[in-house]
Amino acid sequence: MILNGQLPASIATAAQALQRGELLGLPTETVYGLAADAGNDAAVAKIFEAKGRPANHPLIVHVASAQGVQRFASHVPDFAQKLMDAFWPGPLTLILPRRPEVAAVAAGGQNSVGLRCPSHPIAHDVLQSAQDLGVFGVAAPSANLFGRVSPTTAAHVASEFGSELLIIDGGACDVGIESTIVDCTRAAPVLLRPGVLTPQQLSEACGVTVITPNAPDADAPRASGTLASHYAPAAKVQLMTAVELQQAIDAQSVAQAGLTLTCTTAVWSRCALHVPSDKRAHFNLQPMPLDAHDCAHQLFAQLRDFDAQGIAHIWVETPPQTPEWDGVRDRLTRAATPTC
Helix, strand or coil, X not given: CEEECCCHHHHHHHHHHHHCCCCEEXXXXXXXXXXXXXCCHHHHXXXXXXXXXXXXXXXXXXXXXXXXXXXXXXXXXXXXXXXXXXXXXXXEEEEEEECCCCCCCCCCCCCEEXXXXXXXXXXXXXXXXXXXXXXXXXXXXXXXXXXXXXXXXXXXXXXXXXXXCEEEECCCCCCCCCCEEEECCCCCCEEEECCCCCHXXXXXXXXXXXXXXXXXXXXXXXXXXXXXXXXXXXXXXXXXXXXXXXXXXXXXXXXXXXXXXXCCEEEEECCCCCCCHHHHHHEEEEECCCCHHHHHHHHHHHHHHHHHCCCCEEEEECCCCCHHHHHHHHHHHHHCCCCC
């Protein structure tokens, strides 16, 4: 059932559902989350079951305000506090040392916990109302089956879990990709997952250089959305340069890309491409926004739309190698990585 998030009665219904240990489709500014009371281990277990998510893959806990951090974190370094002051509420998750008596299931058994304060007004109202009922934090990974494309509308969530799930409609998500994740459990902040916040913005805000590992970091705690293959549509995603895209379209045979001209291929690119008249029925060209934030906003909705059209292959122009595109490039790279 989808509730109108603009109605106070809907906010109350959503908060009461969380208090009862039920699941909720919750809008945030990043993506819609599948939410449950982070302090209720049985409720959190329902998230893992519904998503088909491994129980040791941690969830992010959403709080109504920075004050809610004290309920879950045993310590907040100075640089982490500065990041909160600069970017909360907003699309930033901080990994902090966890109080041992809380949120063990949500944290995937780790001694750290990911915390975020979302800026979406409806999410804030639900979290605040839930807190008034004794729910001090809400675990909420993306509201989709594990590894699939994240939802950015209430309808996306309903398509994943059906009409039995209570969903509160907050419109289309403004940001469109998941939050930036920064590990704050070590001597210096470490970027674990890129988002719309760049390393330079983070470093300037906290007064400490945010480390951006170039290789897998064995010391990093497990974090949401960092598997090699993730965010994947049913269609096969392939990243190409603009030159490679045009060459593939121009080729008399596209067998090298694993395709035949009996199927339609979606092409999402920033550059203008030419499709010969005899092949136009086989290519669905869609423009990719030139602005990184606009592209992030459209990314998951566009992938879902291609899936809804029954397209088997998606060719995407590789995003620029600049910091503002890191979040989009990360999601597309994981979407294009085959599952093991």
